Amino acid sequence: MQLIIHPADELPIYRQIMRQITEAIAGGRLKPGEKLPSHRDLSEELVIAPLTVKKAYDELEALGYIETQRGRGTFVCERPPRQDRAQQLAPVRETARKLLAQAYLAGMRLPEVVEVLRQADREITAGPAKQKEHV
Amino acid sequence: MNAVLVFQEIERSFKRGKPVLNGVSFAVQQGEVTGLLGRNGAGKTTLIRIAMGMLFPHSGRVRVFGLSPTEDPVAVKRRVGYVAEDQVLPPASTLAELIALHRYLFPQWDEGLERQLADRFALDRNARIRDLSKGQARQAALLCAVCHRPELLILDEPAGGLDPAARREFLETSIQLLNREGAAILFSSHHMNDVERLGGRVVLLDGGKVRLDRDLDALREEHCVAMVPRAAVTDAEVLEGVAGCLRARPVFDEWHAVFQGTPEMVGARLHQALGLEQIRCVRVPLEELFVELLGSERLVEAR
Numbered sequence: 001m002q003l004i005i006h007p008a009d010e011l012p013i014y015r016q017i018m019r020q021i022t023e024a025i026a027g028g029r030l031k032p033g034e035k036l037p038s039h040r041d042l043s044e045e046l047v048i049a050p051l052t053v054k055k056a057y058d059e060l061e062a063l064g065y066i067e068t069q070r071g072r073g074t075f076v077c078e079r080p081p082r083q084d085r086a087q088q089l090a091p092v093r094e095t096a097r098k099l100l101a102q103a104y105l106a107g108m109r110l111p112e113v114v115e116v117l118r119q120a121d122r123e124i125t126a127g128p129a130k131q132k133e134h135v
Numbered sequence: 136m137n138a139v140l141v142f143q144e145i146e147r148s149f150k151r152g153k154p155v156l157n158g159v160s161f162a163v164q165q166g167e168v169t170g171l172l173g174r175n176g177a178g179k180t181t182l183i184r185i186a187m188g189m190l191f192p193h194s195g196r197v198r199v200f201g202l203s204p205t206e207d208p209v210a211v212k213r214r215v216g217y218v219a220e221d222q223v224l225p226p227a228s229t230l231a232e233l234i235a236l237h238r239y240l241f242p243q244w245d246e247g248l249e250r251q252l253a254d255r256f257a258l259d260r261n262a263r264i265r266d267l268s269k270g271q272a273r274q275a276a277l278l279c280a281v282c283h284r285p286e287l288l289i290l291d292e293p294a295g296g297l298d299p300a301a302r303r304e305f306l307e308t309s310i311q312l313l314n315r316e317g318a319a320i321l322f323s324s325h326h327m328n329d330v331e332r333l334g335g336r337v338v339l340l341d342g343g344k345v346r347l348d349r350d351l352d353a354l355r356e357e358h359c360v361a362m363v364p365r366a367a368v369t370d371a372e373v374l375e376g377v378a379g380c381l382r383a384r385p386v387f388d389e390w391h392a393v394f395q396g397t398p399e400m401v402g403a404r405l406h407q408a409l410g411l412e413q414i415r416c417v418r419v420p421l422e423e424l425f426v427e428l429l430g431s432e433r434l435v436e437a438r
Contacts, residue, residue, distance in 0.1 A: 007331035008420040012355040040314045047307050049168055049334035050314050055352070 001030055002127060005046050013048055017056035025065055025080055027124035036066060036074040138162040138198075139287045139319045140186060145195035147181055155181050157343030158195070163287070163319050168335030170351070171323040174429050177340040179323040180220060183291045186321070187217055199287065213241065216285035216318075220292040222276040226265035230258055230275055241283035249282045252308065270301030277305065281312055288312070290322035294329055306332060327422035337421070341429060347381075351421070359398045360427050361405060361416045363390040368409065377408045382428055393427045 001024050005016050024030040036042075039057065043050040057074055060066045064081040068074045103113045140163040148154040155178040163169050171179050184190040185197050188204030188211065197204060204211045224233060234253075238244045253260065256274040267275060273293070281288065290309070294302040306329055312318060313333075324330055330337065330351070337354055339347040347354070358381075361374075365388045368374055374383035374392045379401065383392035394401040398416035405411045419427070 007328035008422060010418050010420065012352045013331060013334070014352060015356075043310060043314060044307070047303065047310055048332045049310065051168070052334045 003042070003046060005048065014052050014056040014059070017042075017046075017053065018060055021056070021060060022065060023124050024127075025076060027121075027126075029125065029127060030076050032076050032078045032080065034076045036076070038073060137165045139165050139200055140321060141196075141198040142182065142186070143196040143198075145182065145185060145192045145197060147178070147185065147190065147192050154193075154343050156185075156192070156340075159340065159343070159345055160195075161338055161345055161348055163321050165286070166317045166319055168313065168320045168333050169322075170330040170333060170335065170337050171321060171340065172325075172330065172337060172425065173323075173340035173346075178343065179340060180291055182340070183289055183321070183323065186289060187215070188212075213243075213283070214286045216280035216283070216288045218273070218276045218280045218288075218290050218293055220295050222272065224264045224272060224276060224279075227263060229261055229263055230267075231260040233264065233275065233279065234260070237279045237282065243283055245282050245284055248284070249278065252278045252282070255308070256304070270297050270304075273297060273301070273305065274308075277308060281316075281318075284316055284318075286318055288318050288320045288322075290320065292323050292325070294324060294326050302326070302329065309333065327420065327425060331421055339425075339428070346428065354424070355418065355421065357397065358393060358395055358424060359401055359416045359418050360423065361390075361392045361394055361401055361414050363392060363405070363411060363414055365389055367411055373409070377404060379404060384427070384430065391427050393424065 001021075003017060003020050005013050007013065009016055011019070021030065021036070030036075036057070037045065039050050039053045042053045046053075057066065057068070061068060061074075065077060066074055067077050100110075100113060103116070108116075142162070143160050145156050145159040146154055147156045155176070159178070159182060161169075171182070173179050181190060185192050186199060186204060188208050191205060199211045200214055202211050228236075234249060238246070238249075252258075252274075256271070256278070258271060258275060258278070262271075264272065264275070277293070288309075293305055293309070297305065309320065309322075310333070313320065320333070320335075322333065334351055337347065337349055337351050338345055363374065363383075365385065368390060371383040371385070371390065374380055374390055377392075377394075379395040381393045381395060383390050385391075394404075394416070396404065398418060401416045402414055405414050405416075
């Protein structure tokens with residue numbers, strides 16, 4: 001799994017790591033039981049402080065997505081917290097309305113919004129596209 | 136927690152009646168990374184030189200590992216690594232001679248780390264200091280500052296004047312040292328992206344005092360900038376009177392006000408205090424926060 005961080009993003013770096021790992025788990029790119037890089041390796045790969053990685057991992061662990069096994073490393077939980085489908089339906093609908101309102105105000109039409117969703121789905125399930133790299 | 140570096144009410148001026156530092160207090164704990172920020176002339180280098188025993192404070196107290204850097208300079212320097220903004224290395228000596236001198240000065244010198252860093256930076260040991268590029272000279276200085284495995288690393292504007300690739304190499308090495316040695320780091324920088332990468336805590340100097348002293352992530356998440364139309368309030372003091380407002384300044388046809396609090400909280404507070412509706416409040420990266428807190432006013436009349 002490839003993580004990409006931007007120091008000048010609106011989100012602090014540990015939140016960017018949390019979001020990308022959560023997305024990778026949701027999209028199936030990170031499988032239950034899969035091992036995550038160590039604090040040290042990820043910190044050196046991304047050139048960020050080791051404590052920042054630790055903070056992201058600690059928060060993800062508290063949320064039940066990953067678990068640390070002493071001496072073995074950090075792994076994606078075998079059973080990540082599945083949120084209750086019926087319970088999540090209302091907030092997902094709410095988000096969908098917000099999304100449509102934003103898109104319609106920007107002059108987009110429904111098919112374009114659907115295309116945006118498809119693209120987001122591809123990114124979540126297959127990893128972020130490297131569109132900016134080949135300029 | 137053990138403090139490795141303590142500043143207590145430090146005062147220092149270079150011109151009578153114009154203190155550069157006017158009561159600065161904070162402490163750096165073992166293994167903690169602290170970014171020292173502030174505009175040019177805010178006193179960052181002065182404070183660092185006081186910590187290194189190169190300047191006396193006019194009042195107040197500095198302690199490094201509980202010792203005074205001016206009374207116990209040897210004991211302090213043995214445990215501190217320091218890279219200055221304008222490192223003065225002996226220009227005529229070779230890198231090999233410079234390294235040999237440091238190895239002689241520091242009994243606990245780590246030759247394995249020395250070789251590793253020299254290889255990584257591709258430093259030619261036979262090169263004379265004066266023939267090194269700025270980036271290489273800074274790398275040589277870093278090598279000399281860390282191979283005795285200091286418990287506290289003090290970096291004054293380590294990236295100043297380096298190209299982006301050299302800056303990144305310097306940062307990568309600092310991160311590696313942080314991983315392997317767990318040293319505390321105090322560094323001053325104008326590169327906010329580097330500060331975000333090194334993380335930890337941010338101490339902002341302004342007007343001779345510590346203006347902000349916060350965990351970086353908390354600073355990012357618990358502060359936001361509200362953009363208020365110019366016509367909505369008469370002057371900056373009205374906004375600064377609202378609870379949690381750190382500073383407001385005019386930027387063309389808006390007021391930009393830095394608030395402590397989440398965007399939702401701040402929006403509600405502005406509504407409650409001033410009856411303002413639909414004010415855009417956003418979390419911003421460190422660079423923007425820095426500019427909003429310390430930047431000058433940008434008036435539409437000035438155009």
